[in-house]
Amino acid sequence: MAANRKLIIAGGVILIVVLLVGAFSLGVYIGRYGVSADGLHYQAASGAPQIDRSRLTRPAGIPDGEPDITGMIRGGSRDGIQLATQQGPKWIEIDANTSIMEISGSELKVTDLHPRDLVAVFGEFSVDDGSTLLATHIVRLPQR
Amino acid sequence: MDKTLKRLERTDIFLSLALAVTAFLAYLATLTPSLSYQSPDGNELATIPYVLGLAHPPGYPLYTWLGKIFTWLPFGDIAYRMNLMSALCAACAVAGLYLIVSMLLQPRIASSALRRASAAFAALIFAFSPTLWSQAVISEVYAVNVAMIVISLLLLLRWETTRRDRDFFLFALIYGLSLGTHISNLGFAPAIALYVLLTDRSGLKRPSWWIAAVAGFSLGAAQYLWLPLRAAALSDQGLLRNAPLSLKGFYDYTLGAFPQLKFAFELSELPDRVVVYIYLLWNQFGLIGVLLGVTGLFALLYRRTRHYFLLLGMYLVHTWFFIQYRAFDLEVFFIPAHFLWAIFIAFGLAEWMRIIESWLHRLGAGQIAKVTEWALACIVIAMGFFPLLKNFSSSDRSDDINTNDFYANVWEYLPENSTLLSQGGVMGYDAFYWQLVYDTRPDVLLPALPTHQPSLADLQGGELFSTTPLNGINQNRAPGALPKDLLPANSWQTPVLVGSQGVESKRNRLVLYQLSREAPTLVVDSAQPDLEIHADLGNLTLLGADISDGPLESGGRLHLILYWTIRRLEPITLTTYLGEQPLATHELGFGNLQRYDSEVKAVADGVIVEDYWLVIPSTVQPGSHTLNIQIQGIENSLEIGAIDVINEQETMERWLRIAN
Numbered sequence: 001m002a003a004n005r006k007l008i009i010a011g012g013v014i015l016i017v018v019l020l021v022g023a024f025s026l027g028v029y030i031g032r033y034g035v036s037a038d039g040l041h042y043q044a045a046s047g048a049p050q051i052d053r054s055r056l057t058r059p060a061g062i063p064d065g066e067p068d069i070t071g072m073i074r075g076g077s078r079d080g081i082q083l084a085t086q087q088g089p090k091w092i093e094i095d096a097n098t099s100i101m102e103i104s105g106s107e108l109k110v111t112d113l114h115p116r117d118l119v120a121v122f123g124e125f126s127v128d129d130g131s132t133l134l135a136t137h138i139v140r141l142p143q144r
Numbered sequence: 145m146d147k148t149l150k151r152l153e154r155t156d157i158f159l160s161l162a163l164a165v166t167a168f169l170a171y172l173a174t175l176t177p178s179l180s181y182q183s184p185d186g187n188e189l190a191t192i193p194y195v196l197g198l199a200h201p202p203g204y205p206l207y208t209w210l211g212k213i214f215t216w217l218p219f220g221d222i223a224y225r226m227n228l229m230s231a232l233c234a235a236c237a238v239a240g241l242y243l244i245v246s247m248l249l250q251p252r253i254a255s256s257a258l259r260r261a262s263a264a265f266a267a268l269i270f271a272f273s274p275t276l277w278s279q280a281v282i283s284e285v286y287a288v289n290v291a292m293i294v295i296s297l298l299l300l301l302r303w304e305t306t307r308r309d310r311d312f313f314l315f316a317l318i319y320g321l322s323l324g325t326h327i328s329n330l331g332f333a334p335a336i337a338l339y340v341l342l343t344d345r346s347g348l349k350r351p352s353w354w355i356a357a358v359a360g361f362s363l364g365a366a367q368y369l370w371l372p373l374r375a376a377a378l379s380d381q382g383l384l385r386n387a388p389l390s391l392k393g394f395y396d397y398t399l400g401a402f403p404q405l406k407f408a409f410e411l412s413e414l415p416d417r418v419v420v421y422i423y424l425l426w427n428q429f430g431l432i433g434v435l436l437g438v439t440g441l442f443a444l445l446y447r448r449t450r451h452y453f454l455l456l457g458m459y460l461v462h463t464w465f466f467i468q469y470r471a472f473d474l475e476v477f478f479i480p481a482h483f484l485w486a487i488f489i490a491f492g493l494a495e496w497m498r499i500i501e502s503w504l505h506r507l508g509a510g511q512i513a514k515v516t517e518w519a520l521a522c523i524v525i526a527m528g529f530f531p532l533l534k535n536f537s538s539s540d541r542s543d544d545i546n547t548n549d550f551y552a553n554v555w556e557y558l559p560e561n562s563t564l565l566s567q568g569g570v571m572g573y574d575a576f577y578w579q580l581v582y583d584t585r586p587d588v589l590l591p592a593l594p595t596h597q598p599s600l601a602d603l604q605g606g607e608l609f610s611t612t613p614l615n616g617i618n619q620n621r622a623p624g625a626l627p628k629d630l631l632p633a634n635s636w637q638t639p640v641l642v643g644s645q646g647v648e649s650k651r652n653r654l655v656l657y658q659l660s661r662e663a664p665t666l667v668v669d670s671a672q673p674d675l676e677i678h679a680d681l682g683n684l685t686l687l688g689a690d691i692s693d694g695p696l697e698s699g700g701r702l703h704l705i706l707y708w709t710i711r712r713l714e715p716i717t718l719t720t721y722l723g724e725q726p727l728a729t730h731e732l733g734f735g736n737l738q739r740y741d742s743e744v745k746a747v748a749d750g751v752i753v754e755d756y757w758l759v760i761p762s763t764v765q766p767g768s769h770t771l772n773i774q775i776q777g778i779e780n781s782l783e784i785g786a787i788d789v790i791n792e793q794e795t796m797e798r799w800l801r802i803a804n
Contacts, residue, residue, distance in 0.1 A: 004449055007342070007449045007450075007453070008445060008446065008449055011445045011449060011452050011453060011456070012442075012445060014456070014460075015441055015442065015445060015456070018456075018460065019438070021418065022418060022422060024415065025414070025415035025416075025417075025418035025419050025422070026415075026418075026419055026422065027415075028415035028416075029415055029416055029419040032416070037423075039416050039419065039420075040419070040420055040423055041416075041420075095715065096715045096717055096731075096776070097715050097731075102472065104472060106472045142408075142470070
């Protein structure tokens, strides 16, 4: 009976820790995103770890070669996104031909892109000073 | 506290069967008729058992063998029979859940009616939870896997009752076999070991117990010898890299598979991942289910401490592993966790039943209390059907016919000795299925088909077609990719057959493209369409259309030629509707206008001709339907004609006739 009591106490401690982890996670999440579904990404939230690229293949739909711009999303609308890049801020134009996808190749909508997401952009510079690019492909990257 | 498990009575067996039949009928009514894009691996998993091949990592040997048995059923096509296996296994899991809860709930908790109602409620809400249901109607491993977990647990509880070594052998065998439906079941081992330790420590001193445990598990796990035996069946470049032909290859194909997906998140991200899981749990059972489960965990701890460690241990390892798993179809991996949560719900509900029952007995005389108990039990069971009503329409895949309709038309359309370039790897089985299972059109070469080693010489005999955009197949690194330079450089890719997609298709396009070195005739100087329309749409004018004559069999295809003029070259998106039903969306000129304009002829100087076949879904009812075109950004749709649809041949018969 005493052994059973010890087991119940141990089990109770585990259960309370589990519930606390759940409550803590909910608190952190609400602190980050508010009461919204913004952080409910199945594949990658912000700051995912570096992926071993040697073991990855480039899925269908992602163009060969280096992207024209990589950077972090600062904001945007359905027509485009503002990107912070090492070359300074860039405006990425999005039109009906722009494919938006995860690095796995799965399709995304423009509304799936959020501030702080890292993206690689393929396309053509539409303004001579290099500040604006018309995107053909936007690939959301999983790593910080 | 009553430590012995409750013996199952005839009523429990009857009720579990009734629950299984109820779930199975719902799954059957919503079953996918054949192939589907609902799961990325589904079409592969519908094909591999028939040919006794080797599925993608970790290979799923038991799933393959069980599937082979289902392919012997005498009705439907092979994919339908595999879908049926999922439905049957999910229904078995539902019955098993009821039996497990019935064994664990002690008679003293509440009256038999209320206990059974709690168990039935848990079984029903699990049966009709959206994720399990989504997997119970397609070819996938998850429904079969949860059935294997349930059978393992039932056998483990049986061993607890009998303490016979042969019963533990049986449990260990089934548990070992369950690794062949999902290798992640290995994560349950620590919780099972702890439970065994808490249940019968003295038994562990018997060599016969160890022999039973090791022999049973090894025998079950030995199914993985299937991998090196069938590795020769692989020719996909992606899978060949980790072919299970060496010890390292074997590890990479099984436990080491998908390293980039496992533990893919930093510590700082884990709170988000936990919330993703809570969100998924909420989606299955609602807030009440989540709260009842938490209550049930406390009840389980107090009333069934050893089983608490078994079930919570299994649950925690499983959820901990998969919240750190990076997959776009993440929800399906949590089905075993949802199953365990349903058990917790049953315990939580039973506790509330006990409280209500004691109130009733305090308030009323025995007979009235008895009647009220029965009424309450009926209400609880009735509430278990609420998810059935709520999730029925969203889980209904019975009209998911687009894949088969499209490929049936592809096989009919392709000229003799042509070549069809498809996606490779698991994604290519929408096309491979037909040739691997039915030997459909053996004259048509499928270079991406496993077992083929395509070369340029293979492609030179006939016309070239593809069901995927060129940039998806002309690369040598992607899984299932074709050898580099296999395709003619700078080919034109002209859609000739467009499949209906509906609105929820997870695939980009159902389009058959014809590949050619020469430019297609996309722009002509003038045109005389059979149907003159002259609809001015600003930058665009629809001059007219040619539509094939005569009634059209549903599931067949309509020949459509549209004549357009355009003033300024810009992307224009069109959606074709049959009545209210959207058939397909495409860009004017199918993405070729820009190149055509710069390389062949100025598009604005002539008439753009879109000449293609459009698949009419086999779900379209017989009768006259209008054919409409909606231009994106323009409110009103254009009616371009009416089509008489007939339905003289049953859909499955038609698919099977075309298959072979």
